[in-house]
Amino acid sequence: MADLLRLLLNVSEKAANVARVCRQEAPLFELLVQEKTGDDKNKKFVQDFKTLADVVIQEMIRHDVCAQFPELTGFIHGEESNNFENGLGESVTVTVCPKEEDTAALLAKVLDGDQTAAALLTTAIHQNPQLRDELAESLQVDLSPEDVGIWIDPIDGTSQYIEGKEEEVSDKGICPSGLPCALVLIGVYLRTTGEPVMGVINQPFNRKDSTEWKGQHFWGVSYGGVNVCSFTHRERPLEKRKNGSLSVVLSSSERKEVKEALAPLSDGCLTYASGAGYKILCVIQGLVDVYVLSEASTFKWDSCGPHAILRALGGGVSDLGECLSAIGNGHKSFKSELTYNKPQSECQGVEKWANRGGLVAYLDSSVIDRVLGALAGKI
Missing domain, CATH: 3.40.190.80 (D-Maltodextrin-Binding Protein; domain 2)
Known part of the structure; x- marks a missing residue:
């Protein structure tokens, strides 16, 4: 359980980085805050980018924890569904892939081919920040x-x-x-x-x-x-x-x-x-x-x-x-x-x-x- 705590601290910091990147990087920030009208309103990925930011964090935590503790597979629950429909009507299940390029390709599909936004998000997802906490490490x-x-x-x-x-x-x-x-x-x-x-x-x-x-x-x-x-x-x-x-x-x-x-x-x-x-x-x-x-x-x-x-x-x-x-x-x-x-x-x-x-x-x-x-x- 001490190992699990240390892992959860690290994935929480990675999640915090994703949250900050979505607000700091212009291509992601524009998707995060803009409200579409008219024909663009039907582009579900734009409407749901708010939810996508949530889901990416949720699935990233799930992926990292299950990779180290496979016995937790099926017992990690979150607020969001990870199924999306992009602007072409394609259903996409958001997951974090072992390889960074595969995650980028999947997110680009959700984002109707927005390679820049997908790359920024992927980089944040695949970083591995380490929170050092002596008390947690000695637990x-x-x-x-x-x-x-x-x-x-x-x-x-x-x-x-x-x-x-x-x-x-x-x-x-x-x-x-x-x-x-x-x-x-x-x-x-x-x-x-x-x-x-x-x-x-x-x-x-x-x-x-x-x-x-x-x-x-x-x-x-x-x-x-x-x-x-x-x-x-x-x-x-x-x-x-x-x-x-x-x-x-x-x-x-x-x-x-x-x-x-x-x-x-x-x-x-x-x-x-x-x-x-x-x-x-x-x-x-x-x-x-x-x-x-x-x-x-x-x-x-x-x-x-x-x-x-x-x-x-x-x-x-x-x-x-x-x-x-x-x-x-x-x-x-x-x-x-x-x-x-x-x-x-x-x-x-x-x-x-x-x-x-x-x-x-x-x-x-x-x-x-x-x-x-x-x-x-x-x-």
Whole structure:
């Protein structure tokens, strides 16, 4: 598992490079952001280039991991389908080939013969950046890769990635929207129980030096008494407030009833940010106490990786709906942690993997008790 962690760190950095290249190189950037009209609107590859950037990252991670750990074949799941139809009506399955020229030829076919864009994308895919992390390299975890599965969110916060705004960070250290909210998320879970045991977050657009974006990464492992994270408690800037108020981050589209119920906990000062992964990262970093979402608008690929990191720090991500239901039945201490191995049998398509009850992401268990107490009977 230590070898798997080191590999996931490296592929997350490769994914971050692909994300940056798609914005930095003009031929790719134009495909990424332009909206076609008229006759050009029927060219599906242009409409779907946003999705292609996601899929390329997803399939690159799948390819690299299966090459080193073939026992994970069939157990690496992602958000995107890898089937495309180009402007000629040809169906193309996007994969990463062993040879760079074969990958370039396949991508050129998807991109209706755009050799320049295909070559730029291929070069980024076949690079092999090495992230050196001494703590990860020294880690010992007694768990076999054949006992786990993986969830990938290649670019969480895609809309923020496409819009590409360089938002100013708030005085709390939080970026409400923009490129810093776009993350690469990789989560590892136990096939038997669905428990998240390892997570990697790569933030491709953490800071900008002159004209070039720099990234950062986080990881955590929580399994069998081992709880290790690259982000330590001492580094967290959040201070205990004298008046006991909580810092709560929400989606701006959150329900009015939820905002009204939680406002008293935060002295009426709720925080808003984009991207589910980014909001959980804010909890991990201690920039906020808790992230609450009442809707079924996140999926297993959004939460698995960040959830594992929170567990390594002593926190968790709970199913909001199940927790509130338990409170209604008299079980006030029930914290139903999200699991990642079983689909919702009554749902179809991607909805099978939705976090249907919403979620609460927290570091301190006393925080979730206060949040649930505030929401009980209100939603």
